Amino acid sequence: MSGWFERNRSMVLIGLGTLTALIVAALLSGGPRTGADHDPENPGSRGSQALARVLEQEGVRVDIVRSAAALEEQTLDPATTVLVTSPSNLGTSTADRLVEAARDSTLVVAGAAPGTVEALGVDAPVALRSVEGARPADCTDTGLGNFEGIDIEVDQAASYATSAGCFASESGWIVASADEGLILLGAPGILENDQVLRADNAAAALRLLGQQPRVVWYVPSLGDLVGDDGVSLRSLLPPWLTPATWLVGLAVLALIWWRARRLGALAVEPLPVSVRSLETTEARGRLYRSASAREHAADVLRRSTRDSVASHLRLPPSDVDVLVRDVSARLDRATTDIDALIGDRAPSPGSDDELIRLAAALAELDTEVGRT
Amino acid sequence: MVITGRVPLLLLLGLVPVVLRPAMSTVWLWLLLVAMTTAVDWFLAVKPQSLRIERGDIGSTRLGHEAESRLTVGNLGTRPVRAVLRDAWQPSAGAENNRHHIRLAAGGRAVVTTSLCPRRRGDLRSVGVTVRAPGPLGLAARQRTLDVPGMVRSLPPFESRKHLPSRLARLRELDGRSAVRIRGAGTEFDSLREYVRGDDVRSIDWRASARNRNVVVRTWQPERDRRVVLVLDTSRVSAARIGDVPRLDAAMDAALLLAALAARAGDRVDFLAGDRRVRARVRAAGARDIAARLQEAMADLDPVIAEADWSALAGEVNRLGRQRALVVLLTPLEPASVIESLLPVLPALLKHHRVVVASVQDPALGEMTRQRESLTDVYGAAAAARVVQQRRRASDILAALGVHVVDADADQLPPALADHYLALKARGLL
Incomplete structure (x- = not known):
């Protein structure tokens, strides 16, 4: 066990470190958060937690609802404002359910796109464009709230060409009164944490939502949509395609069955032991290298050369001095030279390069003697 | 149950009804139809x-x-x-x-x-x-x-049979039969015959010539009816491969050639193979079919990952007969196994028999000794040189005990061993 730990120490430490980091991150991240735009529980720059908190401090009860069923469970009376953010998640069916549930209350839909407007049963052209500078209220419908003297400032806003509303734009109203108890807010930016302090955005939002003592903040979820919301790709395809695909899939399964069935079991071979005869020798070489046994290797190579030279010259390999003298006489090289190569007291190589040079010189000496 | 390629084709044919009546039920009905037909077909197939x-x-x-x-x-x-x-x-x-x-x-x-x-x-x-x-x-x-x-x-393929004719010719020369000009080089007195020109004058028997009208020479023949015991080592050292052939197979080749030659020379051949225990045994086969009998005995031998028990094998050799024999040990000269296991039993064996150790050398070892380009090469060369020195030392120790060592490459071992046998026979040392 301790041996295993020694071998895998770095991996174990890295694993423990990663685990600790994950635990710390999970603990620090706190409770449930959402990253959706204009969400009352999103503290990020595009969230609306600030507005929700301020509404609560001002004595308005804020109930957050995240599904159509939960919305239907709420008692929505005339003293309630229903605010819808992320309306792009509304389908035909959820929009119908929303309108039905909120028929007694004031319904404020923030940032409704043309599809959503249509789903809510409002027939009004929608234009989305950027807005330069602050917009004055200029209300034509006082039922929307008291926006006297308030300017809003956002980068982009949708305007709805309805008959009445506030904050006029080139092609309609940014806060439009679309129907009895239905308000379309074309500038959801005024709800955002980041923009709520620009111009009089905060005041506009609070006055719009703070008219009633209770706000039901509805964030629709895609999970509530039923199958036939929107146009499916399926209706465009020929009707036989699905069954044909199934049939081809079944045929492929049959094909796999046909090809996968072998004609009898695999024939196995009882394998013999296979040992290369050089295996131990090579391992010994690697051992020498890992231990940097230069002195020993040089010793062995010298003795090997002495043996082969001595057998060539028919001398006993044990008498090194005689051998050195004879070889130097035969090759006409200095005795000290030969002695430094194959002598008994020759210095052992100090570095790997020296060892390689010595080995090459010994091999050369061997061939030279062999040639004479 | 096996299906054929017709089943997926038949399933694909179902596309026609599916196009005509586009519904999932058509698919399931068609699948059911195909499945039923296939099942009936399977049922009707012959067992x-x-x-x-x-x-x-x-x-x-x-x-x-x-x-x-x-x-x-x-x-x-x-x-x-x-x-x-x-x-x-x-x-x-x-x-x-x-x-x-x-x-x-x-x-x-x-x-x-x-x-x-x-x-x-x-x-x-x-x-x-x-x-x-x-x-x-x-x-x-x-x-x-x-x-x-x-x-x-x-x-075993007996590749070395190609060396047999030349060795048999040498055997006939020893016998003195093949070329009349040479007196038999054997050591056993055979007969007297008349001198013909070309005979070695040293072989003239002067005493017999004196009693005879012509000059008479002695003829000699090689010794016959000796025993040769082949001991094949199947232990772990014989598993090592040279090239792609285990040492055991090379040793078998050598044993087959020697057995065939010895049988022709009139000697009796015994064969033993073993490691920890005896794995194959062929007794006193002097007949012509010795090679076939040995091949049959060797066919099923495989190297075993175990150390050879030489004392048991030597005991088995002695049990084969008390007559003096030429004992050929076919085992690699691995220094460790030779010194630890083989050496202690040799003196007892040498007391009664003449012992030859035939070992398969690895040519790659010499090649490795000469590689000196890189540092890895040099250390490898040193290791190979060390192994060569150890083998030589083991061989020297064996020679000092009076054991003959034949150490050759895998394809050279059979003829080398046969030549060694002929040389012993010529000198009458069997």
Whole structure:
């Protein structure tokens, strides 16, 4: 066990470190958060937690609802404002359910796109464009709230060409009164944490939502949509395609069955032991290298050369001095030279390069003697 | 149950009704139809068990030579049979074209042959005969693997037989028979005959010539009726491969050549193979078929991962007979195993017999000693040189004890050992 730990120490430490980091991150991240735009529980720059908190401090009860069923469970009376953010998640069916549930209350839909407007049963052209500078209220419908003297400032806003509303734009109203108890807010930016302090955005939002003592903040979820919301790709395809695909899939399964069935079991071979005869020798070489046994290797190579030279010259390999003298006489090289190569007291190589040079010189000496 | 390629095709044919009536129910109905048809077809297929399959005896063949496995298939049922047969062998048996299509009338018989070409020595076995019999529509088939035991014995190839004629010629020279100009180089007195020109004058028997009108020479013949004991080491050291051939196979080749030669020279040959225990034993075979008998005994030998128990093997050698013999130990000169295990038993063996150690050398070892380019090469060369020195030392120790050592490359060992035997015979040292 301790041996295993020694071998895998770095991996174990890295694993423990990663685990600790994950635990710390999970603990620090706190409770449930959402990253959706204009969400009352999103503290990020595009969230609306600030507005929700301020509404609560001002004595308005804020109930957050995240599904159509939960919305239907709420008692929505005339003293309630229903605010819808992320309306792009509304389908035909959820929009119908929303309108039905909120028929007694004031319904404020923030940032409704043309599809959503249509789903809510409002027939009004929608234009989305950027807005330069602050917009004055200029209300034509006082039922929307008291926006006297308030300017809003956002980068982009949708305007709805309805008959009445506030904050006029080139092609309609940014806060439009679309129907009895239905308000379309074309500038959801005024709800955002980041923009709520620009111009009089905060005041506009609070006055719009703070008219009633209770706000039901509805964030629709895609999970509530039923199958036939929107146009499916399926209706465009020929009707036989699905069954044909199934049939081809079944045929492929049959094909796999046909090809996968072998004609009898695999024939196995009882394998013999296979040992290369050089295996131990090579391992010994690697051992020498890992231990940097230069002195020993040089010793062995010298003795090997002495043996082969001595057998060539028919001398006993044990008498090194005689051998050195004879070889130097035969090759006409200095005795000290030969002695430094194959002598008994020759210095052992100090570095790997020296060892390689010595080995090459010994091999050369061997061939030279062999040639004479 | 086996389905054929017709089933997926039939399923695809269902596209036509699906286009005509586009609904999922059409798909399921079509699938049901195909499944029912296939099941009925499977049910109607002939049962493979109604075939009787027998295999003829294959016997033995030399490694790398062809053999044939013959299957006799008889239809015991009352219906004609159409089937595919697979005669499966272990891969090294080299079974070619082992799938056979057969058509048998009721009560009919057929013979199918699979050619085998063994690529490995030893007993190679068949795995089973698989029969696949399709139904009348060819949609489904019944399949069953029947156990039809079969074995081909792949003998050692005896590649060194090519050296035999030249060694036999040398043997006849020793005998003095092949060339009259040379007196027999043997050591046993054979007979007296008249001098002919060209005879060695040293062989003239002066005493016999004095009693005779002509000059008479003595002739000699090599000693006969000696014993040769071949001991083949099958322990772990014999498993090492040189090239792609285990040392054991090279040693077998050498043993076969020596046995064939010794049998021709009139000596009796005993053979032992073993490691921890004796694995094969052939007694006193002096007949001409010695090589075949040894091949048969060697066919099933494989190296064992165990150390050789030389004292047991030496005891076995002594048990073979008390007559003085030439004991040939076919074992690699691995310094460790020689010094620790073989040396202690040698003196007792040498007391009664003449001992020769025949060892397979590795040419790659010398090659490794000469590689000196890189640091790895140099250390490898040092290691190889060290092994060579240890082998030489072991060989020196053996020689000092009076053991002859024949150490040669795998393909050189058989002739070298045969030459050594002839040299001993010429000097009358058996």
